Amino acid sequence: MKRIFINTWMLLVLGMGGVWRATAQQANSEQQPNFILIFTDDQGYGDLGTYGNPTIRTPHIDQLAAEGQKWTNFYVAANVCTPSRAGLLTGRLPIRSGMQGEKRRVLFPDSKGGLPLSEQTIARVLKQKKYRTGIVGKWHLGSRPEFLPTKHGFDYYYGIPYSNDMDRVDSVPYQQAITQPKNEYFQVPLLRNEEIIERPAIQNTLTERYTKEAIGFITKNKGEPFFLYLAHSMPHVPLFANEKFKGKSARGIYGDVIEEIDWSVGQIIETLKKQGLDKNTYVVFVTDNGPWKIFKELGGSSGPLYGAKGNSYEGGVRVPAIFWGPGQVRPGQVTAIGSTLDILSTFAALAGVDLPQDRVYDGYNLSNVLRDSHAKGPRDEMFYYHASQLVAVRKGPFKLLLYGNSEWAYPDKLVRLDAPKLFNLNEDISESNDIAAQYPDVVQALQNLAEEHRRGIKPVVSQLDLL
Known part of the structure; x- marks a missing residue:
C-alpha cells in the first residue's frame, strides 16, 4: 500500500513537473527576443x-564565436560605408533605394540626400511589435534633420552622423590629419x-x-523587448586610441583600437548576463566592408582574401560575422552563404513580424541555420555592386567577375574586363586561379543570372549624388 502511494505521489510530481516545463517553454516561446547588432567600420x-x-588579441569576440556561430562566407551589401549600411538596415540592395552614387560613393556633411523615409529599417519593422530601438555610434545615412535615426524608427540616438575623418579643418592636409591625428583636426559633431x-x-x-x-540602453529597457544597433566609428581612420589601450597591442595603434572594441563586446555580454538577458538576446557582430589598405599599417587585413575596401574582390565585401544566442543559436562554423542583407528578414522572423509586401527584398531568413549550424542556408547567390554597376555575381561556389580594379582599391576607378573571370571560391578563396576557359557553361549560366537580375532593377534617384 505504501509503495502504491509513493508511486502515485511520484507520478503526480513528475506530471506537475512536466506541466511546469511545458508552461515555462510556452512562456519563453512567447517572450520577444532582444537583438543587439554590433557593427564596426573598415575592419577586415x-x-x-x-x-x-596572429597579433591582435580579441578574447571576448573569439569567445562569442566559440559559443555561437562563426560565418566564413558572409557578405556586405556594398564595398563602402553608406551603401553598406543602407543595405544592412533595409534588407535591400542600395541601388533599389538610391543609396549609391557615381559622383560620390558615400554621403558627406554637405550632402542633401539620405536614406529615403519610405524605406523600412530594422528599427521601424520591429516597432510593429513595440520594440524599444536605439542606435549608438556612427549613422552615415544622412546628416540633415529629416534623415537622422530618429526619423527612421529609432527611439534613441547617440553618436556621430558620418565618418570620423569628415569635417576636416581645411588648414590641415589630409595625410597629416590621418597619420598624426588630433581631435581638433576634425569638427565631427556628437549628437544625442x-x-x-x-x-x-573627442574621439579617443x-x-x-x-x-x-x-x-x-540595455539596462533601461531590460523589461521590454529591445533592438540596439551599436555602430562603432573605428577602425576607420583616423585612429584614436584610448589611453587605457594605447600601446598595448603588438599590431600598433590599429590593434589598440580593435582590442578596445573587443573589450566593449565583453562589457555588453557581461551586462546581458548580469541582467539575466543573455538567454533571450541575439547578438550579431559584423563589419561594414573590407579594410582600407591604402593606409598600410593604419588599415586592416583581409587575411587570405584578395582585395580591400572599395572593390568587389572578396577582400572588399566578405567580412567576419558572428551570431550568438545561448540556447537559441547552435554553435559551429557556418560555411553557408550569408549577408547583412539577411539580417532584417532574420530578425523579423525571430520577432514574429511580417515584412511589408510592397517592395522587393534582397535578404533571406537565416533562422533555420541559426538553429542548426549544419543546415543548408537559403541563400545560394550574391550580387556584387560598385555604385550602380553590377560587377560580379556568385552562385554556389562560383563567382563571375565582370569588372576589376586595384587590390588596394578605394578610391580607384573601375575597369571592365576584356573577358569575364571565373573563380571557384570553395577551392580558391584568394581568387588567384581564373577557370573561365575550363567552365564555359558556368560562365554563361552566371552571365544569364546577372542579366536576369539587372532586368529586375528599377532606376531611382541617387541620394548620394544630390548636391
Whole structure:
C-alpha cells in the first residue's frame, strides 16, 4: 500500500513537473527576443583572432564565436560605408533605394540626400511589435534633420552622423590629419537624438562612451523587448586610441583600437548576463566592408582574401560575422552563404513580424541555420555592386567577375574586363586561379543570372549624388 502511494505521489510530481516545463517553454516561446547588432567600420576579414590574426588579441569576440556561430562566407551589401549600411538596415540592395552614387560613393556633411523615409529599417519593422530601438555610434545615412535615426524608427540616438575623418579643418592636409591625428583636426559633431552635444567629438574616448551608452540602453529597457544597433566609428581612420589601450597591442595603434572594441563586446555580454538577458538576446557582430589598405599599417587585413575596401574582390565585401544566442543559436562554423542583407528578414522572423509586401527584398531568413549550424542556408547567390554597376555575381561556389580594379582599391576607378573571370571560391578563396576557359557553361549560366537580375532593377534617384 505504501509503495502504491509513493508511486502515485511520484507520478503526480513528475506530471506537475512536466506541466511546469511545458508552461515555462510556452512562456519563453512567447517572450520577444532582444537583438543587439554590433557593427564596426573598415575592419577586415583577417583582423580577429578567431579569423586567424596572429597579433591582435580579441578574447571576448573569439569567445562569442566559440559559443555561437562563426560565418566564413558572409557578405556586405556594398564595398563602402553608406551603401553598406543602407543595405544592412533595409534588407535591400542600395541601388533599389538610391543609396549609391557615381559622383560620390558615400554621403558627406554637405550632402542633401539620405536614406529615403519610405524605406523600412530594422528599427521601424520591429516597432510593429513595440520594440524599444536605439542606435549608438556612427549613422552615415544622412546628416540633415529629416534623415537622422530618429526619423527612421529609432527611439534613441547617440553618436556621430558620418565618418570620423569628415569635417576636416581645411588648414590641415589630409595625410597629416590621418597619420598624426588630433581631435581638433576634425569638427565631427556628437549628437544625442537630434541635438549636438559636443563638437569636435573627442574621439579617443568614443568607443568607451559608446559602450557606456549601450549598457545604459540595455539596462533601461531590460523589461521590454529591445533592438540596439551599436555602430562603432573605428577602425576607420583616423585612429584614436584610448589611453587605457594605447600601446598595448603588438599590431600598433590599429590593434589598440580593435582590442578596445573587443573589450566593449565583453562589457555588453557581461551586462546581458548580469541582467539575466543573455538567454533571450541575439547578438550579431559584423563589419561594414573590407579594410582600407591604402593606409598600410593604419588599415586592416583581409587575411587570405584578395582585395580591400572599395572593390568587389572578396577582400572588399566578405567580412567576419558572428551570431550568438545561448540556447537559441547552435554553435559551429557556418560555411553557408550569408549577408547583412539577411539580417532584417532574420530578425523579423525571430520577432514574429511580417515584412511589408510592397517592395522587393534582397535578404533571406537565416533562422533555420541559426538553429542548426549544419543546415543548408537559403541563400545560394550574391550580387556584387560598385555604385550602380553590377560587377560580379556568385552562385554556389562560383563567382563571375565582370569588372576589376586595384587590390588596394578605394578610391580607384573601375575597369571592365576584356573577358569575364571565373573563380571557384570553395577551392580558391584568394581568387588567384581564373577557370573561365575550363567552365564555359558556368560562365554563361552566371552571365544569364546577372542579366536576369539587372532586368529586375528599377532606376531611382541617387541620394548620394544630390548636391
